[in-house]
Amino acid sequence: MTNSSHTNVLDIRNLSIEFSTTRGRLKALRDVTLTVPKQKIVGLVGESGCGKSTVIFSILNLMAENASITNGEVVFEGQDILKMSAQQLQSLRGDRISMVFQDPMTSLNPVLSIETQMIDIQYRSSANKKEKRKRAADMLDHVGIPDAIHRLKSYPHQFSGGMRQRISIAMALLAKPALLLADEPTTALDATLEAQIVHRLRQLQKDLACSILFVSHHLGLIAELCDQVVVMYAGEVVEAGDVRDIFHRAAHPYTQALLECDPARIEKATRNLPTIPGDIPDLVNLPSGCIFQNRCSKKVKECTTSSPPGYRISPTHTANCFLLAKGDDI
Amino acid sequence: METTNTSTIRAKKSELYIFIARFARDPLGLFGLILVLLMVLSAIFATWIVPYDPIALDIMHRLEPPSMEHIMGTDQLGRDVFSRVIMGGRIALKVALISISVALSCGLLLGLIAGYGSVWVDRLMITFFDTIRSFPTIIFALAIVTLVGPSLNTIILVVIITTIPVYGRIVRAQAQSMKNNEFILAERAMGAGVPRILLVHMLPNIIGPLLIIASMDIPAVVTIEAGLSFLGVGIRPPTPSWGSILNDGYSFIRNTPWLIIAGGIPLILTTLGFTFLGESLRDIFDPKLSKDI
Amino acid sequence: MWIYLAKRTSLAVVIVIIAISLLYSMILMVPGDPTAVILGPRSTPEMRDALRADMGLDRPAIVQVGSFILKVFQGDMGTDVFTNRPVSQIVFEQLPYTMILIFAGISWAIVLGIPLGCYSALNRNSFIDKLTGIFSVGTIAIPAFVIALYGLLLFAVQLQWLPAIGAGEEGDLVDQIKHLILPAFAIGLGWVGYLSRLVRASMLEVLGENHIRTARAFGLPEKLIVFRYALKLAILPTVALMGVGVGYLLSSSVFAEIVFARPGIGKLIYESVLTRNYPIIMGSVLITTIIFVLCTMMADIINAILDPRMRENL
Numbered sequence: 029m030t031n032s033s034h035t036n037v038l039d040i041r042n043l044s045i046e047f048s049t050t051r052g053r054l055k056a057l058r059d060v061t062l063t064v065p066k067q068k069i070v071g072l073v074g075e076s077g078c079g080k081s082t083v084i085f086s087i088l089n090l091m092a093e094n095a096s097i098t099n100g101e102v103v104f105e106g107q108d109i110l111k112m113s114a115q116q117l118q119s120l121r122g123d124r125i126s127m128v129f130q131d132p133m134t135s136l137n138p139v140l141s142i143e144t145q146m147i148d149i150q151y152r153s154s155a156n157k158k159e160k161r162k163r164a165a166d167m168l169d170h171v172g173i174p175d176a177i178h179r180l181k182s183y184p185h186q187f188s189g190g191m192r193q194r195i196s197i198a199m200a201l202l203a204k205p206a207l208l209l210a211d212e213p214t215t216a217l218d219a220t221l222e223a224q225i226v227h228r229l230r231q232l233q234k235d236l237a238c239s240i241l242f243v244s245h246h247l248g249l250i251a252e253l254c255d256q257v258v259v260m261y262a263g264e265v266v267e268a269g270d271v272r273d274i275f276h277r278a279a280h281p282y283t284q285a286l287l288e289c290d291p292a293r294i295e296k297a298t299r300n301l302p303t304i305p306g307d308i309p310d311l312v313n314l315p316s317g318c319i320f321q322n323r324c325s326k327k328v329k330e331c332t333t334s335s336p337p338g339y340r341i342s343p344t345h346t347a348n349c350f351l352l353a354k355g356d357d358i
Numbered sequence: 359m360e361t362t363n364t365s366t367i368r369a370k371k372s373e374l375y376i377f378i379a380r381f382a383r384d385p386l387g388l389f390g391l392i393l394v395l396l397m398v399l400s401a402i403f404a405t406w407i408v409p410y411d412p413i414a415l416d417i418m419h420r421l422e423p424p425s426m427e428h429i430m431g432t433d434q435l436g437r438d439v440f441s442r443v444i445m446g447g448r449i450a451l452k453v454a455l456i457s458i459s460v461a462l463s464c465g466l467l468l469g470l471i472a473g474y475g476s477v478w479v480d481r482l483m484i485t486f487f488d489t490i491r492s493f494p495t496i497i498f499a500l501a502i503v504t505l506v507g508p509s510l511n512t513i514i515l516v517v518i519i520t521t522i523p524v525y526g527r528i529v530r531a532q533a534q535s536m537k538n539n540e541f542i543l544a545e546r547a548m549g550a551g552v553p554r555i556l557l558v559h560m561l562p563n564i565i566g567p568l569l570i571i572a573s574m575d576i577p578a579v580v581t582i583e584a585g586l587s588f589l590g591v592g593i594r595p596p597t598p599s600w601g602s603i604l605n606d607g608y609s610f611i612r613n614t615p616w617l618i619i620a621g622g623i624p625l626i627l628t629t630l631g632f633t634f635l636g637e638s639l640r641d642i643f644d645p646k647l648s649k650d651i
Numbered sequence: 652m653w654i655y656l657a658k659r660t661s662l663a664v665v666i667v668i669i670a671i672s673l674l675y676s677m678i679l680m681v682p683g684d685p686t687a688v689i690l691g692p693r694s695t696p697e698m699r700d701a702l703r704a705d706m707g708l709d710r711p712a713i714v715q716v717g718s719f720i721l722k723v724f725q726g727d728m729g730t731d732v733f734t735n736r737p738v739s740q741i742v743f744e745q746l747p748y749t750m751i752l753i754f755a756g757i758s759w760a761i762v763l764g765i766p767l768g769c770y771s772a773l774n775r776n777s778f779i780d781k782l783t784g785i786f787s788v789g790t791i792a793i794p795a796f797v798i799a800l801y802g803l804l805l806f807a808v809q810l811q812w813l814p815a816i817g818a819g820e821e822g823d824l825v826d827q828i829k830h831l832i833l834p835a836f837a838i839g840l841g842w843v844g845y846l847s848r849l850v851r852a853s854m855l856e857v858l859g860e861n862h863i864r865t866a867r868a869f870g871l872p873e874k875l876i877v878f879r880y881a882l883k884l885a886i887l888p889t890v891a892l893m894g895v896g897v898g899y900l901l902s903s904s905v906f907a908e909i910v911f912a913r914p915g916i917g918k919l920i921y922e923s924v925l926t927r928n929y930p931i932i933m934g935s936v937l938i939t940t941i942i943f944v945l946c947t948m949m950a951d952i953i954n955a956i957l958d959p960r961m962r963e964n965l
Contacts, residue, residue, distance in 0.1 A: 486669070488662075489670050492898070493670065493940050493943075494898050494901040494939050494943055497936050497940075500905075500936075501677070501936045503924060505677055505681045585796055585906060588796060589906075591924060608800065611804060615804050615808070618800050625794060625797050626793050629792040630792050630793065634788060637788055
């Protein structure tokens, strides 16, 4: 992935983040590098706890109090977000970068009406309240909320989970962002709703000509929606490439195992669903060597002693695995 | 996520050690502990510490300010105030211990019955608890005093009656949330009877937080005793109580400030001490508060 | 919403009825002759017989309690045997003074406590936060009547800056306010502590919730987030606390009225205790209890109104 920075809307380079916990320092992200090119949809895949949400929140610099950035930069449209002042950050958020949150139940303020919240988001606009209300209603309509203009006055708890998720998406699109961050926006929804939302997202991406960073652990969704995919495991990027590279020519053992475990791939009826044996390693006391070694079926000697660097498999495809050592290093 | 051995090794560190380490880091908690020890020890060893007999009269030397002979001065009957203050600690402690332990036991019992029993039993208890809690404490106390007559035992009775509902509610809430816990259901499936479930299984889990809450009630109980004695409906003279010293001080406020100052100091120290200590203990045991990392 | 209102009100009514029964039965539970208790040690057998007949003490207990409950709901709490005036009249005469005192006390607690709590939450671990923390615990711990006595000693007796006795001249507002300062300060101080701690904890909890993160992610100005998104939610528990606060303040005001020789329920009750005038005491306990029940009920209802999650659709 050696696109030069002016064609990338987002450039994360060697990002490392640690959390202070009662047990010690938790190395949540280690040397994470990922790029989101202009007008592309990039999927970020990994199981729960791999650090996907941490990456997303670092882009807006909205991390928890006990987090510290130990290394790296998050460059958005040429500027390092991590070095921005509070003022600069505030002007960026909800304007050039917009986010759809994972949990619709708790992401909306319970004591304010949807109208209030959606009008507040538009505070930068010089339009009057009536116009802002109309924009809000239109956007709700766009995401499929029936009778939008009246439902504006309702409160979050009066909507179902699926509706709330759609409201979150509508809110994120009120701005016209250059980058839309979607943190598992369909996890709380059922399959039909999921398909609808994905369809709308694709449509909106075309209309707004924005980029999307789409976080999910749902492989089928990623395959359908994304142009490029980044695979993370336990705080590291293990593989990245075009969607075809990942799904047809997966190079990292973790990606391969993940694809094998996808229930959608099962051809024969079976009682036992495939899983990856073992557990995620302790991120407070990291083992030396490759992060995936204790669950990898293709381990070699070097895996226990050092961490594999990124190997380029093709101009668009890289993976961090010693098994690729015969190719070029990056 | 924790599968390596190092994490289990850490867990083996003695829990007591962790507790003491955390407690030692809280200056207010330590300060509270010192005050509490001061109060408790002086109350226990009162008879040996007091320089004078608390009820011995010495009219010649009435209402004297603090001096070398009388550290806190003398009251209107010439009695040494310091001795009375020390002795007063005994009364405070006695009332606190007796009333809280009785209220705790009864509240525990009633709360378990309410929490574990049927819906109607529970509703009955709750309404009963809420009614008693609706009476403003001191005003209710005065009503009982009118009927039963003023004495220390009346105060103890009043405190017991008004604190049982507080503990009862807490125990009930805990019992209710535990009622449907898996291990309780398992016990029932094995045919364990109600008393056994209540005593052997629920009790140990409820007692911890309850004790901390009870210890935080000590300042309130001491205050009630002092307050009622101040009003003259508590301890019978000549037995000293901090409240009665304050009463004397109030009557003679224009003659000397020292009685009021002397009567207030032990109350302030005791209430501050137990409160700081209780807060510190609660901070340690309440996981919700360990957000400071 | 209406269902909640109905439920809450009926609960309050039930509690009041039980309270009345309890208070009345206490006379009957005392060993000996209730009329002797009511009339006091200086009563004669004739007085006692007359009272017994008048109060219907020869009827079965349930009937007595029942008829008393009915009478109370009609506003009749019996007659004072010494002055022959209705108990309710005597109590209601003194009530306004106590309510003014309580209102003054809780007002200054709110005015100081809530902003302090807010500031502490927003500036965690700052010097003011730490100071407020210690100060709060301290003032909650120290009994109100001790503060009242020390205040009296220092400001009224020693320094003579403020008056020591009474409620001030009728019609002279400034004088009355001067007389209110010390007692209101004494009973309200502990509540400054309670409120600031609660607001701080509440704000911190709300500020850590996901929806605040959402608001930040949209770049909303911090002031807007604090006041509209956080505070509105954080304030809810304080409403409930203040309902309970009235009950405690009723007790503290007894001491404040006695220490500062102010008119009010406290003084009335105290004098009645000395004369063993149980009807007055019972009436006072009843009325203060009903006020307490009403206040907690209103606090719960206001909470329900402010929190849209609690409004049920009809």
